[in-house]
Amino acid sequence: MKAVLFSFTRQASLLSLTVQQSFLEEGISCTNYTIKKYAAVPNLLPLPAPLKEVVAEHFQKDTVLIFISACGIAVRSIAPFLKDKTKDPCVLVIDEKGQFVISLLSGHLGGGNLQAEKAASAIGATPVISTATDLNNRFSVDIFAKNNHLAISDRKIAKHISANILDGLPIGMDGILPDGNIPEGLTGTRNSVPPIGFSVSPFYQNKPFKETLFLIPKQIVLGIGCKKNTDIQALREFVNEILEEHSIFPEAIAAIASIDLKKEEPALLALSKELSVPFATYDARTLQKVKGQFTSSEFVRKTTGVDNVCERAALCYSHADSLYLRKTARNGMTIAISLLSFACHF
CATH class of the missing domain: 3.40.1390.40 (Udp-n-acetylmuramoylalanyl-d-glutamate--2,6- Diaminopimelate Ligase; Chain: A, domain 1)
Structure with missing residues (x-):
């Protein structure tokens, strides 16, 4: 997470330094912009471009945008970039006297309510929270x-x-x-x-x-084996059909695992990037040590040095006791699935 501060008056710029320090003490990087004539103070930077351009550059998830200004300035600055609550960053507004910290945008998913409370505590202000579940102390x-x-x-x-x-x-x-x-x-x-x-x-x-x-939850580990230069579209379709057949959400995929001989395989690298999940590989000796009953193949053993790639790789990553789905093969591709353990908490 990072924070970006905007101030436009002398009093606001001085207050911004206290807010900035509170973020820095939490290990959160914080850029502090003000107008040019107030930027002579250490840690204050002059706006390098028109406000909307700077806001556009920083308007991204995992960012806290803090305006020490009137609400109207903040609203007009962020309006062109609003998408939806799953993608928008949290936006806070603080009055220049430091009396109130308003959680203006993305109070829940963006963490705006929590950040408003922290900022308010740092400057002795009152946090202004408007989300109904928070106001009524109900489950969100x-x-x-x-x-x-x-x-x-x-x-x-x-x-x-x-x-x-x-x-x-x-x-x-x-x-x-x-x-x-x-x-x-x-x-x-x-x-x-x-x-x-x-x-x-x-x-x-x-x-x-x-x-x-x-x-x-991200619990699904895809163990995948494939021939050299497998077509990415063919692999993508194979994965999607496996997921659909077993009623698995694509969002549940946690990782892709294979043998180290495939660490540069273009289709596997591309699939990992598309799914935004790690791609882990293991050498044959490590895979052979994985305990369990596996679908052995003498051809695979001669080619890779281990009797099975997809099943062993899936279990090697998840450390599960057994597979959720044993090897399924198609046109030189194999897929097995294991589950990561998962617990959640109120």
């Missing part, structure tokens, strides 16, 4: 998903869950049940089944509620 599915690194399957259903919680209606839970005290309004499927709820699962086949929101 957005925050729960963010804190546990879960992808949200359907934003519309997530909104319905928040609305039901605020209306005092029960919300069901299923799948990998979280540790900790159950928040008010949530109930497991062992009790009466509400019409709406969430399931923490990498699989979408089972829908325990009439309206089910899936919160998707």
Whole structure:
């Protein structure tokens, strides 16, 4: 995470130094912009371009934008770049007297509410939080998903869950049940089944509620073997068909694993980049030491030095006791799946 500060008056620029220091003390890099005539003070930088251009450069996820100014300046500056709550950074507004810190944008997923509270504490201000679940001290599915690194399957259903919680209606839970005290309004499927709820699962086949929101953990390890210069489109289609056949969310993929002979294989590197997941490789000796029952191939042993690549690589990465899916082969490509252990918490 990084922070970017904007100030436009002398008093605001001086206040920005205190805010900047609070971020730096947390190990967060912080760039502090002001107008040219106030930039002679150490740690204050003159705006290098018109404000909207500088905002455009920094308007990205994992960034905190802080305007020590009127709300209108902040709103007009960020308006052209707004996309949606899953992509927008958090934006804070602080008045130049340092009385209030407003969480203006992306209070939940972008961490704006938390950052507003931290900034307010640093300067002795009052944080201004407007998200309803926070104001009413109710469970927030957005925050729960963010804190546990879960992808949200359907934003519309997530909104319905928040609305039901605020209306005092029960919300069901299923799948990998979280540790900790159950928040008010949530109930497991062992009790009466509400019409709406969430399931923490990498699989979408089972829908325990009439309206089910899936919160998707990254648990799926794809062990892949393939012949040299495999076509990326063929591999992509093979992976997608395996996922669909087993009702697995693509967002649940945590890693790709193979033998080190394939560490420069273009199709595997491309797939790893497309999925934004690590690509791990192991030498034949390491793979051969993996314990378990595997689909052996004498041809693979002669070619690679180990009797099976995809199954052993999947287990080598996940350290699971067994495979979720044994080797499936097609046109010189093989895929096996193992599951990473996962726990979530309220």
